Amino acid sequence: MFTGIIEELGHVASIEIKGQQRRVTISSSKLVRELKQGDSISVSGVCLTAVDISSASFSCDLAQETWLRTSFSRLKPNAHVNLELPMRANGRFDGHVVQGHVDGVGKVNSFERIPGGNDYVLQINVPSELTRYIVAKGSLAIEGISLTVAAIDGTNVRVAIIPHTAEATNLRSLTPGDPMNLEVDVIAKYVEKMIGAEKAKSSITLEKLVRAGF
Secondary structure (H helix, E strand, C coil), X not given: CECCCCCEEEEEEEEEEECCEEEEEEECCCXXXXXXXXXXXXXXXXXXXXXXXXXXXXXXXXXXXXXXXXHHHHCCCCCEEEEECCCCCCCCCCCCCECCCCCEEEEEEEEEECCCCCCEEEEEECXXXXXXXXXXXXXXEECCEEEEEEEEECCEEEEEECHHHHHHCCHHHCCCCCEEEEEECHHHHHHHHHHXXXXXXXXXXXXXXXXXXX
């Protein structure tokens, strides 16, 4: 489990294609020192497994589905990626529950500094099937970053970005139209499932009445 608090900004050193599988090597100066082969690491919001580790980089294998169903399809050498190690059991919970399981891919509309200020506004377009899980003031993981939704209008989502987040993540390297990994709050999905199950139990239908002898 992750929290969406980015610990290091890495960059893609190389992408090696092996049939339908890709091996991505990522340069890292900080987190690589804590990695062991087989460890999990969040790379721009995707939970991956470190399979090869050197003093300054680590490699992860990507299945074809991971490549196609995430923002990784835009990755090229030197592209910036957000890195986070799993949360320790005795660690501080700073963001929100992030699993590293991408629910969908959004697209950047704009990323601009607020006129006369230091903060930024990120505007993205999200898949329509995810909008029911996104609420104003709620949490949304974008490229693995735990962020708070400022506003949502249809499939358009607006997020306020402080200068530290802009500097410490890959957001400033993205351009309009670029895909972004999205993970909605898992709590919302569990609540939806539980409410749906309760409704199914209590709903009265003609078929149920006939079976009951009415």
